[in-house]
Amino acid sequence: MTFDIVTIFPAMVEAALAVGVVGRGIERGLVEVAVHDLREFTTDRHRSVDDVPYGGGPGMVMKPEPIFKALDAIEARRGRAQTTVLLTSPQGARFTQAEARRLSGREHVVLLCGRYEGVDERVRSRVDEEVSIGDYVLSGGELPALVVLDAVARWVPGVVGDEQSVADDSFSRGLLDYPHYTRPAEIGSANVPEVLLSGNHAEIRRWRKRESLARTLARRPELLETAALDDEERRLLVELQKGKP
Ligand code: JD8
Numbered sequence: 001m002t003f004d005i006v007t008i009f010p011a012m013v014e015a016a017l018a019v020g021v022v023g024r025g026i027e028r029g030l031v032e033v034a035v036h037d038l039r040e041f042t043t044d045r046h047r048s049v050d051d052v053p054y055g056g057g058p059g060m061v062m063k064p065e066p067i068f069k070a071l072d073a074i075e076a077r078r079g080r081a082q083t084t085v086l087l088t089s090p091q092g093a094r095f096t097q098a099e100a101r102r103l104s105g106r107e108h109v110v111l112l113c114g115r116y117e118g119v120d121e122r123v124r125s126r127v128d129e130e131v132s133i134g135d136y137v138l139s140g141g142e143l144p145a146l147v148v149l150d151a152v153a154r155w156v157p158g159v160v161g162d163e164q165s166v167a168d169d170s171f172s173r174g175l176l177d178y179p180h181y182t183r184p185a186e187i188g189s190a191n192v193p194e195v196l197l198s199g200n201h202a203e204i205r206r207w208r209k210r211e212s213l214a215r216t217l218a219r220r221p222e223l224l225e226t227a228a229l230d231d232e233e234r235r236l237l238v239e240l241q242k243g244k245p
Helices: 010-017 020-027 066-076 097-103 121-126 142-153 163-168 203-221 219-224 231-241
Strands: 002-007 033-036 082-095 109-110 129-133
Touching: 002 010, 002 066, 002 142, 010 020, 010 033, 010 142, 020 142, 033 066, 066 082, 066 109, 082 097, 082 121, 082 142, 097 142, 109 142, 109 231, 129 142, 203 219, 203 231
Parallel strands: 002 033, 002 109, 082 109, 082 129
Antiparallel strands: none
């Protein structure tokens, strides 16, 4: 799978791509990412990527021509690949785990990162999808683009070592994760739950399901409306809702 990221801060994006699960996926050739400096697609002496807003008001707006030139160059280079152009913006539809999975089926995704007050509205004629990562104000589209890339790349086969764990991750299943412990078994008076030391794998699985459900019920009850629960999970949930341990 191939990503092209268009930004005025290529160093910020490149730094994030050098490390971690996605960094390794790139090293191993499972994911290809090209970062494009938008200023390389300007033609004026000052390499301007922004200009004053028509109609007046505060702030600056991203000029359309450098973005069009960048998209033309990317589309020419990638040829016939099925391309999806994504714009990250506060006005976008909420980006979810389901969306990440869906996008991982595309050959080629272009991520456009805005800054300032955002992009000239005419840029949207070249955009297939506009997404927002959440209801808080960021200074630009680079962090959202990195969030989208990370969440999508995890679905590319081989990027996460264990395939099953991607599908088991909390928002794939629609439940929050269960508590994790590692050595030592005792630290001060804080002990690891006995069941995890028991070696009884059926009991451990059941305990983890119950903990996942209890946490989801306490912290994100709305997730339970759409979570795909198996028979055992439905029984455990009913018990928890009755206020049992
Ligand atoms: C792209 C410019 C900053 C936005 C004036 C603050 C996404 N969930 C999200 N929050 N913020 C963004 C985001 C913010 C951006 C740009 C994405 C480009 N800004 C602007 C409008 C108001 N400043 C985002 N995805």
